[in-house]
Amino acid sequence: MGWAVSLMVTALAFILRVVNLGYPNKLVFDETYYAKDGWSVFQYGYERAWSDDANDLITQGDLSGLQDAPSFVVHPPVGKLLIGLGEWMFGMDAFGWRIMSAIFGSLLILVIIRMTRRLSRSILVGALAGVLLCFDGLHFVMSRIALLDIFQAFFTLAAVAALLVDRDWFRNRLADHLHSNKLQSLDGAFGPVLFWRPWRLVAGVLFGLACATKWNSVYVLAAFSVLSVFWDVGARRLAGARHRAFLALLIDAPIAFVYHVIVAVIVYIASWFRWLTTTGGYARDWGEQNPDATITKVLGKPLASLWDYHEQIFGFHTGDFIRGQEHTYQSDPIGWLIIGRPIGIDAVNSIAPGADGCPGPEECIRVISAIGTPVLWWGGVAALIVAVFWWIGNQDWRFGVPIVGLASVWFPWFSQTDRPLFYFYAILIIPFTVVALALVLGKLIGEGRQTWRPGVIIAGAFTAVVILNFGFFHPILTDGLLTQPQWQARMWFDRWI
Numbered sequence: 001m002g003w004a005v006s007l008m009v010t011a012l013a014f015i016l017r018v019v020n021l022g023y024p025n026k027l028v029f030d031e032t033y034y035a036k037d038g039w040s041v042f043q044y045g046y047e048r049a050w051s052d053d054a055n056d057l058i059t060q061g062d063l064s065g066l067q068d069a070p071s072f073v074v075h076p077p078v079g080k081l082l083i084g085l086g087e088w089m090f091g092m093d094a095f096g097w098r099i100m101s102a103i104f105g106s107l108l109i110l111v112i113i114r115m116t117r118r119l120s121r122s123i124l125v126g127a128l129a130g131v132l133l134c135f136d137g138l139h140f141v142m143s144r145i146a147l148l149d150i151f152q153a154f155f156t157l158a159a160v161a162a163l164l165v166d167r168d169w170f171r172n173r174l175a176d177h178l179h180s181n182k183l184q185s186l187d188g189a190f191g192p193v194l195f196w197r198p199w200r201l202v203a204g205v206l207f208g209l210a211c212a213t214k215w216n217s218v219y220v221l222a223a224f225s226v227l228s229v230f231w232d233v234g235a236r237r238l239a240g241a242r243h244r245a246f247l248a249l250l251i252d253a254p255i256a257f258v259y260h261v262i263v264a265v266i267v268y269i270a271s272w273f274r275w276l277t278t279t280g281g282y283a284r285d286w287g288e289q290n291p292d293a294t295i296t297k298v299l300g301k302p303l304a305s306l307w308d309y310h311e312q313i314f315g316f317h318t319g320d321f322i323r324g325q326e327h328t329y330q331s332d333p334i335g336w337l338i339i340g341r342p343i344g345i346d347a348v349n350s351i352a353p354g355a356d357g358c359p360g361p362e363e364c365i366r367v368i369s370a371i372g373t374p375v376l377w378w379g380g381v382a383a384l385i386v387a388v389f390w391w392i393g394n395q396d397w398r399f400g401v402p403i404v405g406l407a408s409v410w411f412p413w414f415s416q417t418d419r420p421l422f423y424f425y426a427i428l429i430i431p432f433t434v435v436a437l438a439l440v441l442g443k444l445i446g447e448g449r450q451t452w453r454p455g456v457i458i459a460g461a462f463t464a465v466v467i468l469n470f471g472f473f474h475p476i477l478t479d480g481l482l483t484q485p486q487w488q489a490r491m492w493f494d495r496w497i
Helices: 002-017 029-043 054-059 076-088 094-120 122-132 137-142 151-179 200-209 217-239 243-249 254-271 272-276 293-300 302-319 333-338 374-392 397-416 423-428 430-445 451-478 484-489
Strands: 048-050 066-072 343-351 363-372 482-483
Touching: 002 094, 002 122, 029 066, 029 076, 029 094, 029 363, 054 076, 054 293, 054 397, 066 076, 076 151, 094 122, 094 137, 094 151, 094 293, 094 397, 094 430, 122 451, 137 151, 137 363, 137 423, 137 430, 137 451, 151 200, 151 243, 151 397, 151 423, 200 217, 200 254, 217 243, 217 254, 217 397, 243 254, 272 302, 293 302, 293 482, 333 374, 333 397, 333 423, 363 451, 374 397, 374 430, 397 423, 397 430, 423 430, 430 451, 451 482, 482 484
Parallel strands: none
Antiparallel strands: 048 066, 343 363, 363 482
């Protein structure tokens, strides 16, 4: 039943996201980079440059704008490879470069359902988290455009989910150890050292794929690697290891480091395989041109070229050029949780009455705004505050998952506020937010067979309001036709315009 419900919610999410996915049939926002990079990296193994008029040509089905010269790109290849896979399967058009985003966005909802179910031991609470994420506007938009962030969010949250499975797996192994040795407890002993941790391996692979999509997933890797080791400490203490449980910091931690960090590094380097085995990529010949460099002698020419390329990418992200830029839709991370400044993805303004179905008498507008469902996000802020108290005050470990997750994907951006930052980066925040919301609502509903009827009503009413709020904003998430007053009614604050 749990899997049936999970798949039903996931299917609903996919249907909502795939309807009219190919509209508008043009490159919108940063699709101008990733859709084109996806095509070239999937076809040729590295990103190639395109002519200035390539966007218009692509819309007409003409790929003659693809050039032989390599292009300097500032993100690893995994997300672009997935976009390219969709283009290879369905063609180099709007549906083709967006379909994988819709698939992985829907799969992210499946991950959240299963993760929340494991935390709460309730399929109702798990499904509630999935439904809330299904009707979030930011997640909806990011699942319908060819950007990298939805793939990063999927791999990152899937890695965290794998560590939750490992937590249960490890406790089961300790219980098996006690049972097989006919022990009531470890009685002060450390207990078995488990070198084989299959779910840690899965987490390491997924973290590697997340970082091979966007680098900042490394903060989540670090935070949850530390947290998972303390889960091991807690498990050993529960089994009776007493003070020796803290030896996990010296024994279990290095094992976790191998599974999480070393495996992730291997996966990350492997993601560059096509770039390493072709010769046309940007800076691919650096090793050949610098055979006497120390890094070339240590790593060899291909990996030395990759190292130099990464130095250039790091320089781009931290250098004076990016820090001197400004953007109309840049947003300070302090306002992300309350939707301080959403981002415009596409807009067709001043549509005259009678044109494009505009009913008049006012002019009409079509926009795509990456904006979260306000009721969901604002309710999520309250839930996150409650989660902090339940984690620290009531020592309920489950609430630590969304809080540590939020901290690891949000706080690092505060050190980057001297460069343009954008609200859509918060796509990594909202999955943790809905987990916190579902857990808090689950507390209101009651656990096991002890349900509180007012709590059920509150949870149901909140979910219904979220869905209605999403429906109200749906036209500005999908390039729907609105009159100016109808559009203005959805711009609740001046900073949303």
